Amino acid sequence: MSVSPVLLAEDVEAGYEPGLPIVKGASIHVGRGEIVVVLGPNGAGKSTLIKAIAGLVPVSRGHIALNGEAITHRPAHLMVRLGLAFVPQTENIFATMTIEENLQLAGHVAPAAERTSRIEAMFALFPDLANRRRLAAGRLSGGQRQMLAVARALMIEPSVLMLDEPSAGLSPKLVGEVFAKLAEIRKTGVTILLVEQNARAALAIADRAYILADGRNRHEGSAAALAADPDIAAHYLGLGGADGPMRGIAP
């Protein structure tokens, strides 16, 4: 490995109920400044893995480290203080609160002097949100909600930004916008780990990818190599060659 990993998960076993693991020994690492994507069929345990890393699903075995510090079994709200930001797939904003309040809540972990300037930085990054700051977040469109959720996560200036299927429920045009924004965010030096069904859009911006099946690593490699492998594309990514379907395996 050329870069020391910011985030490391080794042989992680995790699940909602004791004795019923969904992730059954998966390992991933994310280097500084990388975009890494976790792909795989429905039920492969991708979302559970990312939630286990975020401290939202109990980990029954394995080791997770952020910047070399062990964070296995830490409660979710402490992960945020360590610089691990997570954007859930659905219900990822507080709909009854204003856009500004959503950002203020997340910014509380920042030093008091920086909170206002960080909010302004987010409004600069997401100009769409800037002129609606007093609007209840629930009144935003689907794409804008996703942007607010990402902005909210960036408020902590995270070491790693984790996203669970950011493209879910968005139109192809909006998917393009969201992924373009992620690529733009990476240029500012943010490390990104995302879980996706939409393999094509994710591989287009990712450096490396993991393919999970039945809770275990199945393949890994550079995004370009995986996308080019016809066998993998057909089996796991639902790409099925050059003129295959645009979407991932199953909705």
Place this chain on the structure above:
Amino acid sequence: MSLQFLADGLFAGALIGLGAVGLTLTYSILRFSNFTHGDFISWGAYLTLAIVGGIAGVIAPAGRFMPFSFGWPLIVAGLLAMALTGLLALLLDSALFKPLRRTGHGIVMVIASFGASLALRALLEFLFTSEPAYFSRAIQIAVPLGLGIRVTPDQMAMMGLALVVVIAMHLLLTRTHIGRSMRAVSENPALARVVGIDVAAVIRATWLIGGALACVSGIMLGITVQIRPQMGFDLLLPLFAAAILGGIGSVWGAILGGLIVGIAEAAAVQWVGAEFRSAVAFVLLIAVLLIRPRGLFGVREG
């Protein structure tokens, strides 16, 4: 027709509204209807009474702020009792509700709170007997306000207090981190954790604040009516009606709901008879549930 009933209703409504604010907060954050809230009101009143008695015992009895029936000992005692009632709520949570939260079933907490309510009430009867008690025996002379309305100075002071408390609650919920965190947890506890909010700390804060608000209602009721172990429990149905009428989770809704319940009760006393007063809240409760279960300002109930 005398408009006195409006004044009486507004006053009772402010009191109910204040109690309902505490109830709506604990309901929306802890996600169960807490039957002990009424008993926190009674405990708040008795704790204040006990501390006032303690102050009078140690220091010579102080005078009162004319024209009110109370003096500084009540204010000091009230502040102390607010903290103590909050602590009582916190204590009950860690002894009873916290273990039940871990096992999951929301409605079991309602049963537990119903049992705890009875125990808390009986404990007051044990400590203070069921004889009514009073903060002061001083006679209040009602001041005419015109239109045939007469109000005692104490009632006016309590209305002012209610207003101050509600504005303070509004500022707390919109301007402070703990307030925003409380709103966040009430909307989506899982996301709150993701955002870095310590949900356990928010729950503790909610009990403290809910208990303190209940104590204020108890003091208001104690000053203007009397203090009995049943006082808070008897208020519970109007509190539920007000909280649901206003929409669970809405502070201003709870206040408005309280005022509506208070005025409706006063109107019923005027035209139907005082004895059926406590049925009014039930009728309102059923009407809201049939017509608009999410209440006037509710977000998404039903």
Place this chain on the structure above:
Amino acid sequence: MIDLVGYGAFFLVNALIFGVICLGLNLQWGQTGLFNVGVAGFVAIGAYASAILTTPETADRIGGFDWPILAGWLAAMLLAGGAAALIGLATLRLRADYLAMTTFGIAVTIQVVALNATGLTGGPFGIAFIPRPFAGLAETPIAFNAANLALTGAVTLGLFLLLEMLTRSPFGRVLRAIREDEAAAASLGKSVNFYRLQAFALGGAIMGLAGAMQAHFIGFIAPDNYLSILTFQAWAMLIVGGSGNNRGALIGAVVVWALWSLSSLAVGSFVAPAFQARAAALQIVAIGVALAAILIIRPRGLIGERAIVSRDVEAMAGEAGTD
């Protein structure tokens, strides 16, 4: 010795009437997961309905229709069941807490009506001269109590057997499926709310019957009999016995009623009269704490449910598949 046997029969009649209340509550909560904080209200409706219909004519209130006791009991069930159905219609489609608040509300309201609608309920003084079954035996208390015990026992047993049959029937399985996993039950095409409404109304009717039985056994009722402490007692019994279990409901009723009577007896005999009110309060505190402890330590009750019921959903899904 004779006295003791007589008291034993008297005690058991009261305990079994509580057992009937618990069977109703078990149908609502234990079987269907519907939370009722207004048990006292439904018991009161039954008691007043039967009392008003069966008492001889009186000058100072409406009623006194001199109906036979059995007709009074049936009317009690109809009225209490009807009230439960109305409450259910208003709240069963909403979240569980609203049912709790509404049932609490109806208990308070019934109490207010009983206390103040003097022309119908006798007000604070209640209704006296309610015909007692086997009143002819009243001269010899032991025979009277024994005959009533036989009657109450027969009614309780019959009800118990009926409810056991119901529990095992497809209807009972649907109820438990709803309790365990509402979404799954609904996905099988079961009209969840209608099933709940039936269970809630039936439970209310059983509580009404218990109220009528109690009123006729004692021969006298007053609003003070139907305070929230009665609801609390019923819940304590069901929780001790273990909800979801009819046998547990009955055993819980007898055990808790025995503890309650014994501690009341102890307070009455060993505490100086001046302190009796306080001791009674402490008794309630102790029982409240014990109830909370059981909820935390043994949430399934001291006896607990026998069958593992979460299989019901799967069983029904299997049936639906073979249809």
